[in-house]
Amino acid sequence: MSEGPKQQMPARRKARKRALDVLFEADLRDRPPVEVLAGYVERIEKPRPDHLGYAVGLVEGVAGHLDRIDELISSYAEGWTLDRMPVVDRNLARIAVYELLYLDEIDDAVAITEAVELARQMSTDDSPRFLNGLLGRIAEYATR
Numbered sequence: 219m220s221e222g223p224k225q226q227m228p229a230r231r232k233a234r235k236r237a238l239d240v241l242f243e244a245d246l247r248d249r250p251p252v253e254v255l256a257g258y259v260e261r262i263e264k265p266r267p268d269h270l271g272y273a274v275g276l277v278e279g280v281a282g283h284l285d286r287i288d289e290l291i292s293s294y295a296e297g298w299t300l301d302r303m304p305v306v307d308r309n310l311a312r313i314a315v316y317e318l319l320y321l322d323e324i325d326d327a328v329a330i331t332e333a334v335e336l337a338r339q340m341s342t343d344d345s346p347r348f349l350n351g352l353l354g355r356i357a358e359y360a361t362r
Contacts (some may be wrong), residue, residue: 233272234313234332238340240277241309251281279316287315294355298348306341307349314353318360326357 240258244251255277262270280287291311292300300308310333317329330353337345 229267229269230272231332231336232267233269233276234336236270236273237276237280237313238306238309238336240273241280241312242305245305245309251277251284255281276313276316279320280312283316283320284312287312287319290315290319290356290359291352294359295352304341304345307337307345310337310341310345310349311352314349315356318353318357326361330354330357 236258240255241251243249243258244254247254255274259266259270259274288300291308295303295311303311314329314333317324318326321329330350333353334346334350337349
């Protein structure tokens, strides 16, 4: 039975969720994200979903620019250190900052909205507002 269009999660949102799963696991287990990604991709049954390529690109992009991304998050997260942030929030921020800085085809507002929406579904009550403010400040910096 197929889902109606209103119930289907957009492909890029699914990709962000998959990337979040991988980054979350890598963060918790203190493993390189690309290593966790390889195991994750192996476990996915064929045919592989269309959004998998975008998810892989997000994980590889975040991993490749992690120091710069974390530096920006740390600089703009008023009153929060990376270590104090909930793991979900930290990794949603990483994905969104990667999209803000390195993916020109993703509109800044979309990157922020998607992170906020996933935080609404998967994190604390305060997370959407926190991420919206943090990512808004980073987007402002990035457009200068």
